[in-house]
Amino acid sequence: MLTELEKQLLNDYQQGMPLVSEPYSEIARELNQKGFSVSENDIINSLSSLKERGMVSRVGPVFKPQKVGGSTLAAIAVPDERMEEVAQIVNHFSQVNHNYKREHHLNLWFVVTAGSQEEVEQVLKDIEQQTGLSVMNLPMEQDYHIDLGFPLWC
Amino acid sequence: MTLELLDQQLIANIQDGLELTSKPFASIAAQLGISEQKVIKRMEQLKDNGTIKRLGVVVRHRELGFKANAMVVWDIPDDSVAQIAQRIASFDCVTLCYQRPRRLPYWSYNLFSMIHGKDRDSVLERLANLVELLELQDIEHTPLFSTKCFKQRGARYIDPDKIISGSISPLPLLSDKQKVSSPSAQEFILPIVKNHAYG
Numbered sequence: 001m002l003t004e005l006e007k008q009l010l011n012d013y014q015q016g017m018p019l020v021s022e023p024y025s026e027i028a029r030e031l032n033q034k035g036f037s038v039s040e041n042d043i044i045n046s047l048s049s050l051k052e053r054g055m056v057s058r059v060g061p062v063f064k065p066q067k068v069g070g071s072t073l074a075a076i077a078v079p080d081e082r083m084e085e086v087a088q089i090v091n092h093f094s095q096v097n098h099n100y101k102r103e104h105h106l107n108l109w110f111v112v113t114a115g116s117q118e119e120v121e122q123v124l125k126d127i128e129q130q131t132g133l134s135v136m137n138l139p140m141e142q143d144y145h146i147d148l149g150f151p152l153w154c
Numbered sequence: 155m156t157l158e159l160l161d162q163q164l165i166a167n168i169q170d171g172l173e174l175t176s177k178p179f180a181s182i183a184a185q186l187g188i189s190e191q192k193v194i195k196r197m198e199q200l201k202d203n204g205t206i207k208r209l210g211v212v213v214r215h216r217e218l219g220f221k222a223n224a225m226v227v228w229d230i231p232d233d234s235v236a237q238i239a240q241r242i243a244s245f246d247c248v249t250l251c252y253q254r255p256r257r258l259p260y261w262s263y264n265l266f267s268m269i270h271g272k273d274r275d276s277v278l279e280r281l282a283n284l285v286e287l288l289e290l291q292d293i294e295h296t297p298l299f300s301t302k303c304f305k306q307r308g309a310r311y312i313d314p315d316k317i318i319s320g321s322i323s324p325l326p327l328l329s330d331k332q333k334v335s336s337p338s339a340q341e342f343i344l345p346i347v348k349n350h351a352y353g
Binding site: 009010013014015016017019020021022023024025040044047048050051053054055056057058059060061062063064068069071073075087088090091094095096097098099100101102103104106109110111113114115136138139140141142143144145146147149150 | 168172174175200211225236251255298304312
């Protein structure tokens, strides 16, 4: 179960974290204006607890990757009997940050993010070499989405 | 120290998240050997120029009950993809909407959108709703549901060790040319989107 404070933090603070010296104190102040009665410590403890419970991966920035390095979405058509093995090979690369099995002939989909586009392409080559399977490279050409966070209670 | 190197060090310090302590920016400042005010100022600039898309709580959908997600892919004529993509992206429960190249004859879809939901049926219902409202019945599309998550974590762009060894080239953070010409990809699954429509 989530407390009201946790719900507020999860829904209202996916963006707009205050860029001030004591941001968690500022969040407490903002919430108290909305009728809460919370301290900086309550905010820090709630966020720590949400992290420990796995509901929050981090409190921090989401970058626009083409501005800070290279990234791509890639897919492989993996024979069913090799799925676990191939997924582990892909997972092994530190530059892979998402890796999902999906319902399609192309059934393994992963995101590669690195300091440069050259490094991204090298990772794809290495994966092809280590798995013996072709990797389809689908780099982003255009982003149509404005990232304001995910509405959890809509 | 060049600005580029400072940006690299700053990004390396914040990419895994801020400390959950009273003064997280002071802590970064101490590690970089600069003032807390300078860290805050530079982060404001990175937000203003779009390098940081958003700053705050990054949630894990699955753990919050959004157990189903489908990557819905669309084959949209090139001359109308921008217009249709913007309308798809405007839907509340669409969390990503990217154009990517076709790879014919193996892959004919050029638009990728992510729809999350509590379960498979709710994702399909949202998709059907979207198709009907935007009158996309004639556009070929298919949902690729995820059936297993092998890995999910925040993107890591910079290896701090590589900064020290000097093997990373300066980041073109402020280059307009980069903005226009870069063909590289976009962050793919991180939780995302519109504003709260409580109901």
